[in-house]
Amino acid sequence: MLFRHSSLRSHCLRPIGRLRCEARGAADGISALDGIMIEIEQLRFSYRDSVFRLHVPQLRIEDGQSVVVAGPSGSGKTTLLNLIAGILPAESGRILIDSTCITQLADPARRLFRLQQIGLVFQDFQLIDYLDVLDNVLLPCRIHPSVRLTDALRARAHDLLDAVGIRQHSRRSIVRLSQGERQRAALCRALLLSPRLVLADEPTGNLDPRNSGRMVELMLEETRRAGATLIMVTHDHSLLSRFDRTIPFESFLEHQESSG
Amino acid sequence: MTQAFYLAIRSLWWHRGRSLILIASLALTIWLPLTVRLALQQFRDEISQRAGSTPLVLGAVGSRMDLALHALYFEARPPSVITMRDARVVDESQLAAAIPLHIRFRTQSAPGVDGVPIVGTSPEYFEFRQLQPAQGELPALLGECILGSAYAERSGLKPGDTLLSAPENALNLAGNYPLQLQVSGVLSASHSPDDFAVFTDIQTAWVIEGIGHGHQEITKETDPTLLMENDSDRQGVTVNRGVLPYIEITEENRDSFHFHGDPDEFPLTAALAVPASDKSRVLLLGRYADTSGKVQCIQPPQVIAELLEMVFRIEQLVWICSLAAAVVTLLLLGLVLSLSLRLRATEMQTMFRLGCSRLTIVQLQSAELLILLLTAGTFAAAGGWLTVLAAGTAIRSLLF
Numbered sequence: 001m002l003f004r005h006s007s008l009r010s011h012c013l014r015p016i017g018r019l020r021c022e023a024r025g026a027a028d029g030i031s032a033l034d035g036i037m038i039e040i041e042q043l044r045f046s047y048r049d050s051v052f053r054l055h056v057p058q059l060r061i062e063d064g065q066s067v068v069v070a071g072p073s074g075s076g077k078t079t080l081l082n083l084i085a086g087i088l089p090a091e092s093g094r095i096l097i098d099s100t101c102i103t104q105l106a107d108p109a110r111r112l113f114r115l116q117q118i119g120l121v122f123q124d125f126q127l128i129d130y131l132d133v134l135d136n137v138l139l140p141c142r143i144h145p146s147v148r149l150t151d152a153l154r155a156r157a158h159d160l161l162d163a164v165g166i167r168q169h170s171r172r173s174i175v176r177l178s179q180g181e182r183q184r185a186a187l188c189r190a191l192l193l194s195p196r197l198v199l200a201d202e203p204t205g206n207l208d209p210r211n212s213g214r215m216v217e218l219m220l221e222e223t224r225r226a227g228a229t230l231i232m233v234t235h236d237h238s239l240l241s242r243f244d245r246t247i248p249f250e251s252f253l254e255h256q257e258s259s260g
Numbered sequence: 261m262t263q264a265f266y267l268a269i270r271s272l273w274w275h276r277g278r279s280l281i282l283i284a285s286l287a288l289t290i291w292l293p294l295t296v297r298l299a300l301q302q303f304r305d306e307i308s309q310r311a312g313s314t315p316l317v318l319g320a321v322g323s324r325m326d327l328a329l330h331a332l333y334f335e336a337r338p339p340s341v342i343t344m345r346d347a348r349v350v351d352e353s354q355l356a357a358a359i360p361l362h363i364r365f366r367t368q369s370a371p372g373v374d375g376v377p378i379v380g381t382s383p384e385y386f387e388f389r390q391l392q393p394a395q396g397e398l399p400a401l402l403g404e405c406i407l408g409s410a411y412a413e414r415s416g417l418k419p420g421d422t423l424l425s426a427p428e429n430a431l432n433l434a435g436n437y438p439l440q441l442q443v444s445g446v447l448s449a450s451h452s453p454d455d456f457a458v459f460t461d462i463q464t465a466w467v468i469e470g471i472g473h474g475h476q477e478i479t480k481e482t483d484p485t486l487l488m489e490n491d492s493d494r495q496g497v498t499v500n501r502g503v504l505p506y507i508e509i510t511e512e513n514r515d516s517f518h519f520h521g522d523p524d525e526f527p528l529t530a531a532l533a534v535p536a537s538d539k540s541r542v543l544l545l546g547r548y549a550d551t552s553g554k555v556q557c558i559q560p561p562q563v564i565a566e567l568l569e570m571v572f573r574i575e576q577l578v579w580i581c582s583l584a585a586a587v588v589t590l591l592l593l594g595l596v597l598s599l600s601l602r603l604r605a606t607e608m609q610t611m612f613r614l615g616c617s618r619l620t621i622v623q624l625q626s627a628e629l630l631i632l633l634l635t636a637g638t639f640a641a642a643g644g645w646l647t648v649l650a651a652g653t654a655i656r657s658l659l660f
Contacts, residue, residue, distance in 0.1 A: 112615060114614070116615075131270055139614065140614060142266065143614065145617060
């Protein structure tokens, strides 16, 4: 074991900023985290009234790596991503993201951490219908409790839209975009606040093979440019070769009866 | 919070059909009690102001409320009349100046223009109410009248035109005939019941009632059958019904108009009494404290205060009804918003998954609700103000 549970708990109850600073130090035994973006230890999760059991004994993902979690549809890959994002609370074990133990954070702190540190791209885009493209990209700023929407952020949003080739649609209603354009807008939203970690949940699930390839290239290019770590889950094996590392998901499952 | 408002506005605009329905129902819920309150406040202010500027009113014993409304608003005809002598007694007592009022007849209605009361009074009335002619001049001759501004505007009459009084009872052939009145002027607007009346000299009012009249000079008439009796001792003649009275007072026939009987016995429906001082007011009230007499003296502010108490009770009733309607609307609003939240579950889920705090989600919902309420409130306030402004007259006529 690389860490002592009691020591971690005491750190995890403190504010995020202090926890990160102390966790980065070698004093409490968590010394080997430099260069590691995600470290998962003995993570267990199950849904109520389901035989689905997820167990991740150990998983480390290096900073700046692009990782693909591969597995069949409905195997629970999204569950793992949601656990890493702090959307689902783990039953036991720990998840350290950039030295912050998110499994021990309270719900409000976990939300804030997610908003600040993690960019999320969802399979079904989850864009807001009543906002135009630019406002959808700027949404993380608008719901952030402390980030102010500055001209610099607007310029960044425009740059991102430019990079993915939909700047000309910035004031268009999101419902008038094609699937591919929506997914690109969703990627821009995920990258707006320059997150250290981007989690993409089958972002190519609704795209044709040609657009899937382009979308993945775009994501890899943009996350590399931003210096972010990318974890993408997919069931499309044709995309695996483009990533630095592939993690087969089946090894984490103890039992499964239905999709996760 | 600025961002919450921005997102709320975008959301409301996106769902503008639903937003409009919510705003309309909320606005109506606010508008009704607000308008009633504003209208009653206006009514209260006007009626209090008019009553406050009228210290005392003399009239026949009976309903004090009817007498006050009659003398102040030219409505609610009193059950009986007083005489010119009653007014003269007050005048001669030096306690107050009496202003006679004779309000029994109305002008004839025309298409789109209802008849208004014809107020027979003395020139002191115009001075007391601070009424000035905007056009023409005050009535100086028998058969002349001056129009209230609102009536002049509605009827389109101007100085030099004529108007007809309405007969008290069109089926009574023996009753008084309509008299054609000459318009001598139009009063400037006073925003009071005076704007909705026609004023004549008290003697003209008596002519309309038939107490004074003008007719052919019988003694010079060649047709001897019209003259039934010529009593040179009493300097009077008796003529038959073949002699028609004049129904218009003109330059030529004005001198032929005359009154029969003792002028002190001529009727007044009321008289305003303007006391010389507080002491005089108290003394005058004391003189009429005996309720067994035929004349009573009332203090309009006191009588109107009693009326306002009743209005206050009506207002309370309206408030209770409005409160019930508001509760129902708010419950419906709650239902609509909760259903809307259910419809927007995906959106909320997105916010949550991105890391939006519960507080921010509450702020978003609150901002939407606040915008709906503020918009509805603004519309209701503007609507209420416009309604009272536009329908002030209608509300007044409805209340009286």
